[in-house]
Amino acid sequence: MEQEIKFQDGESYEQWMGVWSQLVGDQFLDWLSPETAKTWIDIGCGNGTFTEQIYNQHDPSEIQAIDPSPEQIDFASRRIVSKRASFQVGDAMDLEFEADRFDYATMALVLFFVPTPEVGVSEMIRVVKPGGVISAYVWDVFGGGLPMEAISAQLRNLDIPHPLAPSAEVSGIHTLESTWLEAGLKEVEVKQISVNRTFENFEQFWDITTSSPSIGPVVSKLPADVGHQVKTMTQDALGVDDSQTVTIHAFANAVKGIV
Ligand SMILES: C[S@@+](CC[C@H](N)C(=O)[O-])C[C@H]1O[C@@H](n2cnc3c(N)ncnc32)[C@H](O)[C@@H]1O
Numbered sequence: 498m499e500q501e502i503k504f505q506d507g508e509s510y511e512q513w514m515g516v517w518s519q520l521v522g523d524q525f526l527d528w529l530s531p532e533t534a535k536t537w538i539d540i541g542c543g544n545g546t547f548t549e550q551i552y553n554q555h556d557p558s559e560i561q562a563i564d565p566s567p568e569q570i571d572f573a574s575r576r577i578v579s580k581r582a583s584f585q586v587g588d589a590m591d592l593e594f595e596a597d598r599f600d601y602a603t604m605a606l607v608l609f610f611v612p613t614p615e616v617g618v619s620e621m622i623r624v625v626k627p628g629g630v631i632s633a634y635v636w637d638v639f640g641g642g643l644p645m646e647a648i649s650a651q652l653r654n655l656d657i658p659h660p661l662a663p664s665a666e667v668s669g670i671h672t673l674e675s676t677w678l679e680a681g682l683k684e685v686e687v688k689q690i691s692v693n694r695t696f697e698n699f700e701q702f703w704d705i706t707t708s709s710p711s712i713g714p715v716v717s718k719l720p721a722d723v724g725h726q727v728k729t730m731t732q733d734a735l736g737v738d739d740s741q742t743v744t745i746h747a748f749a750n751a752v753k754g755i756v
Contacts, residue, residue, distance in 0.1 A: 541607025682754025
């Protein structure tokens with residue numbers, strides 16, 4: 498599938514994915530258990546949702562956050578206004594920072610968007626000091642961990658193609674582990690992180706989830722009757738009527754290692 502997933506709207510991202518990201522991010526940061534007053538780079542920071550968690554919970558002495566999307570960077574840089582936080586447009590495959598600059602490099606829900614994940618990892622290693630920590634988490638794409646899996650499953654049932662992150666194969670827990678080990682990182686650990694999010698009703702789940710830049714453009718372009726079919730099939734599969742809350746389970750794989 499050639500269609501590209503583009504992140505261009507910080508506000509709608511917050512409702513759709515930011516809430517999910519923070520649910521995973523809390524558990525991920527507990528597991529990472531970083532020291533306070535350290536230097537960080539948050540790569541693929543998007544609208545700054547995870548950057549804000551690091552900033553609020555781990556009191557970094559400096560946090561540099563980069564993302565290729567100028568719209569997301571604009572949103573993020575209004576989110577945290579501090580001399581200790583800086584946001585700029587950049588690419589994980591070519592970081593514009595000198596070697597050995599940071600204590601922690603991290604990617605939250607990003608590695609599967611990096612065209613060559615190994616290059617992204619080697620760039621993280623380059624900019625982190627010896628003894629520093631490289632970490633990442635990604636939805637378990639092929640294990641069914643994505644928050645939009647309930648809708649994606651019905652698109653697959655109807656043979657309707659929809660885009661996946663370009664490096665989705667890196668999201669398996671064993672692939673993440675071997676990527677970190679092959680990059681020469683030490684004390685590599687992996688963990689699956691599970692989260693639940695409850696929506697007020699099916700309509701709210703549908704509206705928010707179809708604002709995703711992966712399935713959203715596909716669903717909105719379907720002929721009305723097919724779109725209705727996907728929606729009805731999703732609701733039936735979730736087994737909820739219009740008045741019930743909808744709780745969605747999603748899971749991500751996390752990895753960390755020492756330089
Ligand atoms: C799902 S969002 C995650 C954003 C944020 N880290 C979070 O936890 O909510 C994926 C982000 O990866 C960014 N991205 C895509 N390709 C990238 C690349 N080559 N280098 C850095 N970031 C990239 C996108 O622009 C997008 O903001």
